Amino acid sequence: MPSLSEQSGSLLSARAVLTGYQPLKEEIVRRQKTLPKRLLQIATFALASPDEVAFGTVSSIAKHVGVPPSAIIRFAQHFGFDGFVEMQRLFRDRMRERSSEYEERLQSLNHGVDPDDEAGKTLEGFFAAGRRSMENAFQSVDHEKFSSAASILADGKTIYLLARRRSFPIVSYMAYSFAKLGLRCELASSPMGTDGDLLRFAGPDDAALAVSFSPYASETVAQARVLRERGVPLVSLTDSPFSPIAAISNVWFEVVEADYGGFRPLSASMVLALALCVAVAERKQWN
Amino acid sequence: MPSLSEQSGSLLSARAVLTGYQPLKEEIVRRQKTLPKRLLQIATFALASPDEVAFGTVSSIAKHVGVPPSAIIRFAQHFGFDGFVEMQRLFRDRMRERSSEYEERLQSLNHGVDPDDEAGKTLEGFFAAGRRSMENAFQSVDHEKFSSAASILADGKTIYLLARRRSFPIVSYMAYSFAKLGLRCELASSPMGTDGDLLRFAGPDDAALAVSFSPYASETVAQARVLRERGVPLVSLTDSPFSPIAAISNVWFEVVEADYGGFRPLSASMVLALALCVAVAERKQWN
DNA sequence: TTGGTAGTAGAACAATAATTTCATCGACGT
DNA sequence: ACGTCGATGAAATTATTGTTCTACTACCAA
Numbered sequence: 001m002p003s004l005s006e007q008s009g010s011l012l013s014a015r016a017v018l019t020g021y022q023p024l025k026e027e028i029v030r031r032q033k034t035l036p037k038r039l040l041q042i043a044t045f046a047l048a049s050p051d052e053v054a055f056g057t058v059s060s061i062a063k064h065v066g067v068p069p070s071a072i073i074r075f076a077q078h079f080g081f082d083g084f085v086e087m088q089r090l091f092r093d094r095m096r097e098r099s100s101e102y103e104e105r106l107q108s109l110n111h112g113v114d115p116d117d118e119a120g121k122t123l124e125g126f127f128a129a130g131r132r133s134m135e136n137a138f139q140s141v142d143h144e145k146f147s148s149a150a151s152i153l154a155d156g157k158t159i160y161l162l163a164r165r166r167s168f169p170i171v172s173y174m175a176y177s178f179a180k181l182g183l184r185c186e187l188a189s190s191p192m193g194t195d196g197d198l199l200r201f202a203g204p205d206d207a208a209l210a211v212s213f214s215p216y217a218s219e220t221v222a223q224a225r226v227l228r229e230r231g232v233p234l235v236s237l238t239d240s241p242f243s244p245i246a247a248i249s250n251v252w253f254e255v256v257e258a259d260y261g262g263f264r265p266l267s268a269s270m271v272l273a274l275a276l277c278v279a280v281a282e283r284k285q286w287n
Numbered sequence: 288m289p290s291l292s293e294q295s296g297s298l299l300s301a302r303a304v305l306t307g308y309q310p311l312k313e314e315i316v317r318r319q320k321t322l323p324k325r326l327l328q329i330a331t332f333a334l335a336s337p338d339e340v341a342f343g344t345v346s347s348i349a350k351h352v353g354v355p356p357s358a359i360i361r362f363a364q365h366f367g368f369d370g371f372v373e374m375q376r377l378f379r380d381r382m383r384e385r386s387s388e389y390e391e392r393l394q395s396l397n398h399g400v401d402p403d404d405e406a407g408k409t410l411e412g413f414f415a416a417g418r419r420s421m422e423n424a425f426q427s428v429d430h431e432k433f434s435s436a437a438s439i440l441a442d443g444k445t446i447y448l449l450a451r452r453r454s455f456p457i458v459s460y461m462a463y464s465f466a467k468l469g470l471r472c473e474l475a476s477s478p479m480g481t482d483g484d485l486l487r488f489a490g491p492d493d494a495a496l497a498v499s500f501s502p503y504a505s506e507t508v509a510q511a512r513v514l515r516e517r518g519v520p521l522v523s524l525t526d527s528p529f530s531p532i533a534a535i536s537n538v539w540f541e542v543v544e545a546d547y548g549g550f551r552p553l554s555a556s557m558v559l560a561l562a563l564c565v566a567v568a569e570r571k572q573w574n
Numbered sequence: 575t576t577g578g579t580a581g582t583a584g585a586a587c588a589a590t591a592a593t594t595t596c597a598t599c600g601a602c603g604t
Numbered sequence: 605a606c607g608t609c610g611a612t613g614a615a616a617t618t619a620t621t622g623t624t625c626t627a628c629t630a631c632c633a634a
Contacts, residue, residue, distance in 0.1 A: 036581060051386070055341075055379050058622060068583050073623060084622065092342050095382055119434040119566045126562035127425045130554065134421060138414045139389055147406040166463060169456035173553060176453060241316045242331055256335060265561050266460060267417065267554035274552050275413035279406045323611060345592060355613045360593060371592065575634105582629075592619070599612075604605100 021094040038067050042075045054091040058084050125260040130267045132258035137268035149235045149251045154283035156207025159185040162224055164217035170273050171211055177277040188223060204231035210245050211237045221245055308381035325354050329362045341378040345371050412547040417554045419545035424555035436522045436538045437566035443494025446472040449511060451504035457560050458498055464564040475510060491518035497532050498524045508532055
């Protein structure tokens with residue numbers, strides 16, 4: 001890029017590289033006064049109902065605003081985009097990140113990452129995924145389900161914890177927490193092969209919690225089945241309604257962790273698990 | 288339409304009028320077992336990442352799932368929609384609702400939840416703590432530290448993981464992740480007392496990572512000391528500059544988890560740990 | 575008035591996307 | 605083994621959508 005266009009970048013629109021919704025919004029406000037009538041109409045609409053822009057087509061938006069379709073294109077180009085679609089991407093990204101206002105503040109803080117800082121990108125990526133996970137879970141966990149899960153577990157004399165592989169850290173933390181809280185629980189994931197024997201002690205007045213994410217460990221599923229056959233109430237934490245343990249649970253939570261490059265942090269599940277531990281303890285105090 | 292097809296409406300798909308995302312989701316789950324393989328693939332994807340469906344096009348979704356575009360249309364029609372777009376509308380509506388719903392929910396956080404929903408308060412409290420943790424950590428973790436920690440660990444032939452009690456879930460997840468990534472690591476937290484023997488194999492061309500939060504488990508500190516004396520580079524993850532392991536580490540991170548009623552979620556540490564694993568693997572690929 | 579500039583509308587075009595069709599495959603019952 | 609029927613994928617078809625182009629209008633200065 002020649003320096004000429006960089007210079008004019010702020011005055012005219014010369015292929016400005018607007019990287020997010022928030023910067024675009026600011027740019028629009030800044031240029032508000034210099035905008036022709038039609039473009040101002042569009043700008044107003046875009047800021048007022050960004051959702052429409054995110055989903056709509058050029059002509060649907062044009063109809064909403066009351067301008068011809070070409071005006072929409074010119075609007076996008078006026079702000080340095082190559083076309084409408086490129087601009088629309090910003091609006092879509094915004095929706096993806098949900099929590100509009102809240103997340104916007106963070107976005108604007110966003111440390112521009114040094115492009116050749118490979119590790120830095122990884123770090124930011126995982127934190128972003130962690131945050132998304134948390135927001136998602138926060139929104140998708142139902143209070144009533146949570147409450148009834150807590151009471152099911154609280155009614156159990158002993159709480160059996162089932163998990164393998166990726167899910168193991170979660171139950172190991174739960175085991176720790178339950179112990180601290182003075183509740184009896186058993187970790188049916190021991191490295192020795194004695195789980196089967198352990199579970200033979202479980203009965204209808206106990207309770208179990210299974211954690212399993214795709215690909216579902218067959219041992220966990222098998223153990224959960226055994227417990228259900230013995231009449232043990234089962235709460236589970238999984239990532240899809242299709243999960244084999246969801247089908248056999250009395251109550252189950254769906255927690256979809258966001259991923260970065262295929263790796264999923266367990267952050268949201270961890271929070272939910274801990275909340276569950278404490279809620280169980282609280283409820284048990286009542287009885 | 289003849290009455291025949293109406294009758295079969297519940298069995299087959301005959302133009303079922305699904306009015307929202309939630310009903311659709313339930314319908315999908317209900318018919319799960321009767322779905323052909325391809326359609327099940329699509330169903331799984333649709334429920335796992337509804338956002339993609341909301342924004343994507345037939346072919347972009349098809350590519351994601353790994354099926355031909357026509358399968359997507361068939362999927363929509365199978366559930367009584369006229370075509371893909373009609374189904375997509377449900378997914379879009381969901382997103383719209385969600386973002387407004389979300390703000391309401393945040394609002395209700397401030398005004399307090401239903402006062403006699405004890406469990407609900409616990410739940411919200413922990414999610415709030417989880418989010419605060421994440422924000423804190425995100426801002427306090429230094430990129431350079433992270434980068435050098437990654438390279439220290441990447442230079443180790445074997446990575447030794449040290450942690451007890453509350454910190455154990457973190458290293459157990461790291462051990463899992465390292466294994467998946469094809470890196471050699473040893474979990475020096477075994478229930479048997481053989482850790483001392485294990486650590487005797489460690490040397491200067493290995494590396495170690497210790498995780499310890501207040502109150503610092505004495506075993507972890509002791510093990511860390513031993514390793515340092517043997518010249519093993521040490522990275523640590525802790526919650527205070529005064530932590531005994533911070534003093535003896537080559538690089539250390541301070542992660543202060545927010546708490547709710549004295550209980551701390553491990554969410555932020557978990558994310559950092561995972562990011563570290565992946566960064567190490569990336570760096571190792573270079574060498 | 576005239577010439578120039580900037581803005582606008584709407585048709586025409588090119589690209590992309592959704593849908594349908596059809597030949598093939600494979601499981602299942604006879 | 606054979607035939608049937610639903611499921612499947614590739615390609616053809618149809619529709620929608622984004623973008624460009626050109627002619628027209630309003631406005632301003634000379």
